[in-house]
Amino acid sequence: MFTGIITGVGRIADSHALGGSLQHGRRLTIEAPPGYLDDVGLGDSIALNGACMTVTSLDLPAHRFTIDISAESLARTTGLGAVGPRVNLEKALRAHDRLGGHIVSGHVDGIGTVTHFAPVGESWELRVRAPAELGKYLAYKGSITVNGVSLTVNRVDDQPEGCGFSINLIPHTVQHTTLGDLAAGSTVNLEIDTVARYVERMLSAGVLAPTQEPT
Numbered sequence: 673m674f675t676g677i678i679t680g681v682g683r684i685a686d687s688h689a690l691g692g693s694l695q696h697g698r699r700l701t702i703e704a705p706p707g708y709l710d711d712v713g714l715g716d717s718i719a720l721n722g723a724c725m726t727v728t729s730l731d732l733p734a735h736r737f738t739i740d741i742s743a744e745s746l747a748r749t750t751g752l753g754a755v756g757p758r759v760n761l762e763k764a765l766r767a768h769d770r771l772g773g774h775i776v777s778g779h780v781d782g783i784g785t786v787t788h789f790a791p792v793g794e795s796w797e798l799r800v801r802a803p804a805e806l807g808k809y810l811a812y813k814g815s816i817t818v819n820g821v822s823l824t825v826n827r828v829d830d831q832p833e834g835c836g837f838s839i840n841l842i843p844h845t846v847q848h849t850t851l852g853d854l855a856a857g858s859t860v861n862l863e864i865d866t867v868a869r870y871v872e873r874m875l876s877a878g879v880l881a882p883t884q885e886p887t
Contacts, residue, residue: 673765674719676773676815676822678849680708680761682720685736687755697742699728700752704735704761712737717764717778721751721850722820722861724764724778749780750859751819758850760820773822774815775866782806784818786858787836796841798854802862807835808872809864817863821849 686701702720709732712718716727718739725739746753765771788799800818802810810816810828816837817823823845827838846852854860 674724674762674776674778674820675765675769675771676722676762676776676817676820678760678762678821680705681848681850682708682759682761684752684755684757684759687753690740695743697740697744697746698753699738699740701736701738702759702761704737706735708761709735709737712763719762719764719776719778719820720759721749722760722776722778722817722863723749723752723780748783749861750783751861758853760850762820774817776817776820776822776863777866779863780861781809781864782862784860784862786854786856786860788856789854789858792840794843796843796846796852798839798841798851799836800839800860800862801831801834801836804834806862806864809868810835810837811868814868815865817861819850819860821845821851 682702682704684700685703688699690696690699709730712727714727717724718727723745727737728740729738741752751757782803784800784802787801790797807830810825812825812828814825815822816825823839825837826840829836841851
């Protein structure tokens with residue numbers, strides 16, 4: 673469980689295939705900020721660009737850790753397949769932590785495409801086109817996770833090719849996450865609001881359930 677509040681920015685320092693076929697995943701070595709791993713142990717969960725991963729080894733002097741990512745996860749996420757890119761990091765939520773963002777599971781629901789990213793006053797406007805099937809979960813002033821960052825939707829625009837939404841980024845977010853690296857055409861990991869997921873399920877189940885006469 674996460675909150676979408678990024679606690680560090682790392683870098684994919686190395687990537688090795690775990691086998692010789694497309695069915696095999698990769699082992700990624702992540703370089704973290706100094707001191708970031710001091711309270712991390714083997715088996716702990718850390719979200720990389722919004723995707724929950726398990727720490728499989730630690731090299732504290734080098735500020736590095738490894739994770740194994742499956743072929744399935746690589747196919748359903750973006751930004752985790754190559755050496756060099758910066759990645760947003762968030763350690764798993766502890767019971768006594770502040771819930772500063774919203775409830776985030778670390779499971780990517782779809783890949784969005786940035787259609788616009790430009791400064792507006794002191795802030796930045798980010799527009800993303802999400803897959804059409806995620807449109808029903810997006811709402812004005814609702815929550816969305818973009819590359820692991822908890823954000824508030826300012827506008828929703830249903831389009832034939834997908835669902836567009838707009839977000840306002842304050843300078844702190846641009847400076848302390850990898851969202852400042854985005855440009856038109858960039859792809860991003862999206863996770864819908866958990867509450868919206870359950871509401872949609874309850875409504876659809878209520879519509880589809882057969883009517884029963886009282887006995």
